[in-house]
Amino acid sequence: MKPAFSVIFLTTLIGAGQGLFLAYYSAEWLVTLNMLQPPTSDHSAEAALLAFALMAAGLVASFFHLGHPERAWRAAAMWRTSWLSREVIALPLAMGTVLVFALLRLLEIDFEVAMLGRVSLSLSTLVGFAAVLAVVALFACTAMIYASLKFLRQWHSPLTVLNFFLMGTASGFTLATLLAVVHQAGFFGYFSGMAIFLTLAALISRFSSLARNRRLRSPSTLQSAIGVHHPNIRQIAQGAMGGSFNTRAFMHSYGPSVLLLARRFFLVGGFVLPLLLLFVSDADSLLLCALALSLQFLGLLTERWYFFIEAEHPQNVYYQMIS
Amino acid sequence: MTQLALVIDLNTCVGCHACVTSCKEWNTSGDAGPMVDRNPYGAEPTGTFFNRVQTFEVGEFPNTQTVHFPKSCLHCEDPPCVPVCPTGASYKRPEDGIVLVDYDKCIGCEYCSWACPYGAREIDEQQKVMKKCTLCVDRIYDESLPERDRKPVCVLSCPTSARIYGDIHDPESEASRAINAAGGYQLMPEWGTEPANHYLPRRKVNIAVHEEDLQRVDNPLRKEDRGPRAPTTRTTLDDSTSW
Numbered sequence: 001m002k003p004a005f006s007v008i009f010l011t012t013l014i015g016a017g018q019g020l021f022l023a024y025y026s027a028e029w030l031v032t033l034n035m036l037q038p039p040t041s042d043h044s045a046e047a048a049l050l051a052f053a054l055m056a057a058g059l060v061a062s063f064f065h066l067g068h069p070e071r072a073w074r075a076a077a078m079w080r081t082s083w084l085s086r087e088v089i090a091l092p093l094a095m096g097t098v099l100v101f102a103l104l105r106l107l108e109i110d111f112e113v114a115m116l117g118r119v120s121l122s123l124s125t126l127v128g129f130a131a132v133l134a135v136v137a138l139f140a141c142t143a144m145i146y147a148s149l150k151f152l153r154q155w156h157s158p159l160t161v162l163n164f165f166l167m168g169t170a171s172g173f174t175l176a177t178l179l180a181v182v183h184q185a186g187f188f189g190y191f192s193g194m195a196i197f198l199t200l201a202a203l204i205s206r207f208s209s210l211a212r213n214r215r216l217r218s219p220s221t222l223q224s225a226i227g228v229h230h231p232n233i234r235q236i237a238q239g240a241m242g243g244s245f246n247t248r249a250f251m252h253s254y255g256p257s258v259l260l261l262a263r264r265f266f267l268v269g270g271f272v273l274p275l276l277l278l279f280v281s282d283a284d285s286l287l288l289c290a291l292a293l294s295l296q297f298l299g300l301l302t303e304r305w306y307f308f309i310e311a312e313h314p315q316n317v318y319y320q321m322i323s
Numbered sequence: 324m325t326q327l328a329l330v331i332d333l334n335t336c337v338g339c340h341a342c343v344t345s346c347k348e349w350n351t352s353g354d355a356g357p358m359v360d361r362n363p364y365g366a367e368p369t370g371t372f373f374n375r376v377q378t379f380e381v382g383e384f385p386n387t388q389t390v391h392f393p394k395s396c397l398h399c400e401d402p403p404c405v406p407v408c409p410t411g412a413s414y415k416r417p418e419d420g421i422v423l424v425d426y427d428k429c430i431g432c433e434y435c436s437w438a439c440p441y442g443a444r445e446i447d448e449q450q451k452v453m454k455k456c457t458l459c460v461d462r463i464y465d466e467s468l469p470e471r472d473r474k475p476v477c478v479l480s481c482p483t484s485a486r487i488y489g490d491i492h493d494p495e496s497e498a499s500r501a502i503n504a505a506g507g508y509q510l511m512p513e514w515g516t517e518p519a520n521h522y523l524p525r526r527k528v529n530i531a532v533h534e535e536d537l538q539r540v541d542n543p544l545r546k547e548d549r550g551p552r553a554p555t556t557r558t559t560l561d562d563s564t565s566w
Contacts, residue, residue: 001437067431067451074428075409084434085409151403151440151514219513220440222379226392227508227522228333230381239343239375239394242367245445249436314511315442318377318394 001152002252003308009061011142012171012300014091015164017054018135019172020047020179021098023194025128027176027187032119039186047179048102048128051172055095083148087141094138097131139165146307153216154311159209166202167270167300173198174274174296178289181281188283196278199296203271206303210263213310220314235321250313262306270299326400326420327458328491328519329475330498330507331393334526336485338376338391342477346374346395346456349476354461355426359449371447373456374477388525393477393486396443396456397510397518398422404435404444413453420492420519421460426452440514463488491519 024047030036063069075088104110104124114121143164146155173195180188222233238247254262277292350373351358360370374395381388398415402422405413412428413435415421424435424444429452436444436453444455459475462468472479478488489498498521501507507521 004433065432067433067446068429071410071428071430074412075430075432078406078409078411081406082409082434084407084432088409145434148407149403149438152437220511224511224513226377226379226390227510227524228379228381228390232381232383234380235377236380236389237376237378239377240369240372242362242365242369244369244372244375245436246442249433249446250442313437313442314440314514318442 001308001311001313002249003305004065006061006063006065008301008304008308010058010065011164012297012304013058013061014055014094014138014142015168015300016171016175016297017051017058017098018094018138019169019198020054020175021051021101021131021135021172022169023173023176023191024048024051025132027190028125028128030190036190037186041183041185042105043179043183043185045102045105047176048098048131049106050175050179052095052099052102055091055098059091059095083141083144087138087145090134090138090141094131094134097127097134101128101131139168146311151314152311153218154209154213155307157209157212159205159212162205163202163209166198166205167303170195170198170202171293171296171300174278174289174293177278177281178286178293181283181286181289184283192278192281192289196275199271199275199278203267203275206271207267218312218314218317220317222317222320225314225317235319238319238321244319246315247319250316251319252309254309259306259309262302262309266299266303266306268299269295270303271296274299324420324492325418325490326398326492326519327463327489328398328420328498328521329395329458329478330487330489330491330501330521330523332485332487332501332505332523333390333392334485334505334523335483336376336391336393336481337483338378338389339482340376341480341482342393342486343372343374343376345476345480347372349459349462350457353459355454355457357449358454359447361448371445371454373445373454390525394441394443395477395520396422396458397441397516397520398456398458400517400519401515403438403440403514403516407434407438409434419490421458422455423457423460424453424455426450426454429453440511440516441518491521 024044027036028044031038066072075085078085079089101124104127110122110124112120113123113126140161143161147157147160150156173191177191177195180191223229274292274296277288281288347358350356358371362368363370374393377392377394379390379392381390398421402415405415405422410428410430412425414423416423431446431451433446444453447454462476463473465473474488478486487498487501489496491498493499501523502521505523505526507523509518509521
């Protein structure tokens with residue numbers, strides 16, 4: 001497949017935003033459960049605003065993918081069958097709940113709604129819980145857009161869903177680590193520990209999908225594509241001399257050396273180096289954490305680019321030679 | 324239930340592209356149009372087409388066959404492009420099984436083209452919506468046309484009658500009979516999309532020629548062998564010819 005740049009930015013940006021929100025919201029609950037030191041000052045509202053901004057940026061990027069962005073609202077219609085439609089519902093839901101969470105705290109209009117044992121539940125905590133559900137649903141919907149296409153066998157795997165979740169949360173927690181260094185209010189150990197764990201998990205999971213895809217063979221051949229069962233078939237015309245949508249949308253022209261470089265870059269830059277940098281940084285290493293985040297984000301952009309390159313569309317067997 | 328479809332006979336297709344040009348002509352000026360071109364008279368012409376003829380060479384020289392292969396939307400019975408559409412712009416008509424795109428609802432997200440294993444859909448570069456073969460839906464029900472013309476234009480234009488149009492769910496239709504008689508098959512059956520369009524394979528056309536077809540064994544002239552014959556030693560009446 002040809003990489004769709006708007007979709008590359010959409011999926012990486014919203015992944016980081018979703019991960020960032022999960023990082024701060026989970027830290028808050030760990031404090032409530034006395035498993036984490038409370039922060040010296042609360043920055044959850046700013047973090048949620050940043051998460052909202054990242055998702056909004058992703059949403060803006062996604063509009064560049066559409067031929068008719070003004071009709072995008074129609075895309076919510078077919079949620080019963082289409083994962084894209086479900087994503088179109090889940091993204092504004094996640095953005096909305098995260099924004100309400102942030103505003104409740106920022107404008108200090110939060111109030112207690114219930115007591116759970118000795119724990120006081122504020123409205124923002126409840127809204128945050130809804131946001132967590134929306135964020136997790138959004139991860140599932142985004143990944144299932146790709147994983148549900150059974151003809152694109154490189155995508156049609158539970159590993160795709162796992163990868164999207166792990167890479168999104170890993171970049172979100174790395175961003176949270178940087179914020180913890182900036183704010184100097186605590187949570188550094190939790191965020192960086194989780195970022196290391198998630199990045200390592202994402203590396204393992206992405207590596208498994210690379211290994212899986214290397215072994216894949218398409219069940220479609222030129223023989224099944226045109227129904228002529230002869231071992232020796234050669235295309236001599238594809239019906240168009242200047243190319244067509246079929247040759248522009250589903251093929252790339254990058255050689256194996258470029259692909260190898262990209263693969264090495266995202267494995268090292270997106271996972272291994274951030275892992276090492278996070279490992280050696282402490283609560284004051286602003287530069288190291290900023291470097292880890294930038295490297296990881298660049299690496300994940302490359303990973304998403306490669307994710308498209310990797311997928312081989314079965315229609316390509318019809319387009320082997322121009323004329 | 325009706326499932327309208329095309330049956331394309333690869334045995335008779337000569338690759339003349341009449342179906343391609345007539346399809347473009349009809350549809351660019353019809354409901355599905357315009358089907359714009361980029362660079363139509365330049366070095367790299369490209370544009371929107373619903374139907375194309377590809378050519379394949381089968382076998383090894385000198386024992387080769389040239390197979391011309393027209394390719395358009397197959398109007399699958401279980402179309403993978405329809406459920407993925409987020410707006411419902413892509414739909415399969417229950418009454419006749421034609422898969423269509425509502426150009427007013429399409430947002431041009433290309434997701435359906437990712438989901439179609441045959442590459443049957445194209446984004447129209449001017450209208451920015453997904454387009455594909457409509458089976459000439461604006462023609463086959465047009466009562467202002469004489470009944471014999473209410474067929475997809477590619478079928479009417481085919482000079483070798485390689486394209487048969489009909490209801491493949493009706494066992495008595497010309498299309499179903501052709502599928503049954505000549506072993507019609509579906510493309511990429513491994514994906515389970517159940518394409519409605521079928522293709523008829525190359526067939527060996529051998530005529531058994533027997534000796535007696537060329538020379539009648541019961542030829543009365545041969546059997547009696549010779550007619551009356553004058554003696555060759557004697558001159559005949561006119562002294563010029565002899566039998």
